[in-house]
Amino acid sequence: MAGLNSTKLHVAKTIKLYISGAFPRTESGRSFPVYLFNSKKIYAHLCRASRKDLRNAVAAAKSAQAGWCGRSAYNRSQILYRMAEMMEGKRNEFIEIFVQTLGYSSAEANDVVEQAIDALVYYAGFADKFQQLIGAVNPVSGPHHNFTTPEAVGVVALICAEKFDFSRFVGQIAAITCSGNSTVVLLAQDGAAVLAPLAEVFATSDLPGGVINLLSGFAEELAPHLAGHMEIDSICLARNDENMRAAVKEDAVFNLKRIVDNPANELSLAQILQFVEYKTVWHPIGF
């Protein structure tokens, strides 16, 4: 048990942010408490990320993206599968957090972890296949070789739903990153303690630092800065709050970020394709 209110003197883990493959505290010196389920007993203090933390995370995501996209699809697939393996190894740690902070039964918590592992394996297997399913050699009229390939859109910000849904947002992270995007994830306060083991999964999966960055904090505070950030290319908007969605969408128009509004909760090709651009290349055919 990690809580400060434990009767024994456990070493309580400080849950820090995950930026650029490192675990910094928020530069702001702020935190917010996570409680044991249905109690006022503190489970842990989490970092309340600031605008500057967000910008650091975006800078990390931006600098990591080209390298990640440049990896072979096979390699990205291997790394996503490695995440599944690492999550499997931490299964009990996840279960403990879900039981203690969210009140899940052990069986429920186990199912949720199982589904998240499924999502990682599913998209690991898709990393080197979606290109063939949506790419095309186009039969243009004239002596030209013309082909269309999907390409990662760049830096994608994920604003998680208010209500904690572990397998859904792990699936979204996998769908976003399997094609070569990097991401900055803004976790909801609900269930945010999961940041600790999740970040450790990413940190120990051979994933290059900066490809996935995790921030705990207040969406109301950070979403506007994220929506207006010029280095973010796309926003996956899973948050339900209508006012926040409208505000984010409006601010995102400034540099025409792609908005993936209310993404479906499913494992599918369509989820990957929401985060790609299509590049069409022409070349003459002749001697």
Place this chain on the structure above:
Amino acid sequence: MAKVKNSAESVNGDRFKFEYAPAPEAIDMVKIKKENKLFINGKWVSGKSEKFFETINPANGEKLAELTEADAQDVDRAVKAARKAFNGEWSKISGKERGRYLFRIARIIQERSRELAVLETMDNGKPIKESRDFDVPQLAANFFYFAGWADKLEYLFNGKSVQPLGIAGQIIPWNFPLLMAAWKLAPALAAGNCVVLKPAETTSLTALLLTEIIEESGLPAGVVNVITGAGKTGAALVNHPDVDKIAFTGSTEVGKTIARSTVKSKKILTLELGGKSAHIVYEDAAIEQAVEAVVGGIYFNQGHVCCAGSRLLVEESIAPVFVHKLKHRMASLRVGDPLDKNTDIGAINSRSELDKIKKLVAAARNEGYEYFETAATALPEKGYFINPCFFNNVASSANICRREVFGPVLAIQTFRTPAEAIKKANDTAYGLAAGIWSEKGSKIHKTAAGLKAGVIWANTYNKFDPASPFGGYNESGWGREGGRHGLLSYVEVK
């Protein structure tokens, strides 16, 4: 550099001096109505407010016709007619039958191609050789291509079924009036949507002629509705609550306004916006072909092309030779009467566009960048014309290097390494297109992979095809048009 008068002589010497006899296209087969109505629910109807506006021939400034200015009530009528057709007759007919209508429209376009080409040139100002050999054949080709999709939608997306979105409000620009109408109408109809189309206010006449063709094809009433007007009419269409999909081609500025105005709605948007596309020429390129492509890339259609290669990035080692050859080639470009078959560069579409281009050119000249323009032919006294020009050794920060001019104005820069070329090419808010010239295949692929652009022409430029997806990264817009990917913009994947 000072303006070069009769530069064909100054660059080429007197050895090659060609005289051209006038070769005007006949206009007698084009019948233009003095007053034009709206096409709503299968009928030509007057606007509620009975307001009209003029459309002119930009080659001489003379009035061609008057067009109805559709107001919010007219837009509402058109959307209601589209909804009625979508819920009624159009939803009941099979994909095969939808395809038949599109095939029929394509064939009638071919049969009336001369009429369409001549009117397009009169209304838009583009050279007849372009409207005749490019715009109208592509118009027909787009209807033919998407016609064949209509009964094959079950193959469109792997493992999923697709459904039409409903009512598509489509707003198109003035640079390729017919072709843009085809890019919008053909996939929308193939996928089973109904449409309200608003052509640009300066170039509505050919859209109305195309509407006559659609009427002639027997397409059920309300499936295609065409309303004329300017920004206010477009805004009424964008903001109409019963429109499911907005497809807009035009400026990034207006595209952003549309995106902002729909954030609280469920409307689905595709936006084909501006560009500042880079044309990269490596030292190992086929130089003569590259020169030809650079000229075509920027001066085609007076430079009124969203994907125009408006930035030339030439490798430093060949820059002097390349620029010399470019001047030589530009010296034989003929600016003049768009209806003359020898004309390479026609009229700028409107006074306001001409003023905008002149202002940007003047500002860049004031900034002191090396300037070159050709004047192989004297500009006509009437109408809106400008000589093709370029600025050499331009800084990446220069306005002329960053802003979309949408005219026959090229900005030239140099680079030393492929990495620098890619970095400079990507140094833009846009991401529509790019060109690469090299005889080395691996270099082309590596460069293409590094460029943030939706369309890349390698050892060619400005090629278009209905089967080829078109659209950009970043501020060049959202979504693709053309090909299978373009059709996906008009369906919901279930």
